[in-house]
Amino acid sequence: MTAPYVNIEVENAVGTIEFFHPAHNSLPGDILAKLAETITDAGNNDEIKVIVLKSGRDRTFCAGASFKELINITDADTGKVFFSGFANVINAMRKCPKFIIGRVQGKTVGGGVGVASATDYCMATKYAEIKLSELNVGIGPFVVGPAVERKIGLSAMSQIAIDANTFYSAEWARDKGLFTHVFEDIKTLDAEVQAFAEHLCTYNPEAMREMKKVFWQGTEDWDALLAERAVISGRLVLSEFTKETLKRFK
Template sequence: MTSQNSNGFLRTTIENKIATLEFGHPASNSFPSDLLERLKNELNDLSNNSEVSVIVLKSSGSGAFCAGASFDELLAVSNQEEATKFFSGFANVLNAMRNCSKIIIGRIHGKAVGGGVGISAACDYALATTESAIKLSELAIGIGPFVIEPAVSRKIGTTAMAEMTLDTEWKSATWANQKGLYAKIFETSAELDTEIKAFSIKLGSYNPEALAEMKKVFWEGTENWSTLLYERAEISGKLVLSDFSKNALNQLKNR
């Protein structure tokens, strides 16, 4: 099944109880709100699909895995309600990943920025290439990684999260692997795909009820995300309307 429009595409294929969920957008696989909404809905549907035991989440192309929020849409927001709603889109996706009854394997084939780092962190098991550097540049544009912070800190710890947030430069895939964001890294996409295929087939052979119960265990202690992430979206929504953020976003767009 494919869902495609001017705001990007979402494609799901199911084979041998493995659902491959692929998203894509021409702007380095960034996320406008419409694509976030469709991703959330598809994750919820797959969570309730008895024909699926495992989800492989991936993005299209050979460039960036995900460039995070859509700059065009961030620049277009004109009030607190619109801005908070936009950032709530990422909160919705992270909560859908958290609440999904299926194990989610992340295929991180390239660089991830901002919300892309959050989505990588919300995967239950992320595999990546050596090209999959990560960056949290939100402070440089006058906001902060407020919505995704709980997901990232849960994976790499608060000390590493602080390092990423305050030092807004790229961190290598090796760094991300050492901190626990990536379970394994590979030199090529071909090697990555070979490992993902073997690992997803192995997981798909396990008792789906056992996998679902383990998923609950993995995410114990995150129940407050159902309110916390939206409180964080409100903070981001307020800050993105500042003159500092508008000027920074325009400078980035015009580079």
Template sequence: MSLENTNGSLETSFNNAIATVQFGHPASNSFPRQLLDRLTAEINSLSRNENVSVIILKSEGAKAFCSGASFDELLQVENEEQGTEFFSGFAHLLNAMRNCNKLIIGRVQGKAVGGGVGIISACDYTFATILSDVKLSELAIGIGPFVIEPAVSRKIGKTAMAEMTLAPEKWKTAEWAFNKGLYSVLCDAANLDWEVNNFAEKLSSYNPEALYEMKKIIWEGTENWESLLFERATITGKLVLSDFSRNALMQFKK
């Protein structure tokens, strides 16, 4: 299955019990709202697919994994309602990944910023390379990583999350991210696909019911995300309208 337009691309392929979902966008694999919605719908669909037991989530290209929200769409937000609606896209996606009946393996080939770090954090097991540096740049554009914070903090802890957030212009190395627990495995770029596929094949050979029960255990204690992430989207939707945010976004775009 393939969907492609100016709002990005989304492709899903199947190999036995493994579904590989690849998203892409010309702007460093950023996410306009439509692409967020399409990925969320695909995760929900695969969750209901009885022939799938493992999902590999990846992005296209050999460079950036994901640069987060689309700056072009952020600049188009004109009121709080539109802002909340836009950032709710990430809330819907993170909840879809959390609620998915299948284990999700992240394949991170390059750098990730903002929402991209949130998506990595919502994966159940993640492979990355030494090129997979990360950054939470939201404060620099007048907002904060409020929607993705619960996912990031759950993965690396509040202290490491704050360390990233309060230095929004500083990249954290892939090795730092691995040591903090954001990545499960750090490998050479040349071996990334082999490592991911080999692990997925082994995982998909296990009892699907056992995998499902393990998924539920992994995500215990996150039930409040159904409301929390949308409350955070409201905060971000308001802040993105500030003069500070507007000016910063224009500078970033230039």
């Protein structure tokens, strides 16, 4: 099994950030911290004009929170710190002065939907079904909810948050605005993402920075908002309901 990692490669002014975890690209705290740091550094790297965010291997894009870490949370402070990891990644993406292009090759769950939603432009394959599963385990998509709602609207976000046991198709996600394009296979997806990212690199970087500010107007309070949401999730993960449910999942 390959060890978890977060890598970045720069080619033709495109910075490609790739994260990986052998448990279906789930996101434990150390990977979340490294991902937020890498996104911030890429935003400050003058060699990079556009960022591509992807995950490793060819199956699941992201399984969301690490169940192993969720099970081991024993106090509210630890819970807050863990869920703040997702908040930090979303806020790093929000504050990054460069466009972030998402490349979603397969299913994405929970926090992974939040990460995909925080990209500025997201392409996927037809296998990229999405699910907000948090209610299933007794919590809710509190931290990632603002990013998902911003992208697909309150009605659609409410639908998938309440219907927490259902995968919604890539086409549904495209129709709601999460994905811009849905392709037949990964090979086509990769070619289109790379071509699009390199084309964006021909644009005026200053214009793209200003456009990014416009796109994210109204989210200036998210540092505080997502921290508050992390507290809610950190408290709920300690509930008897959630503890028993996580044991069953384990």
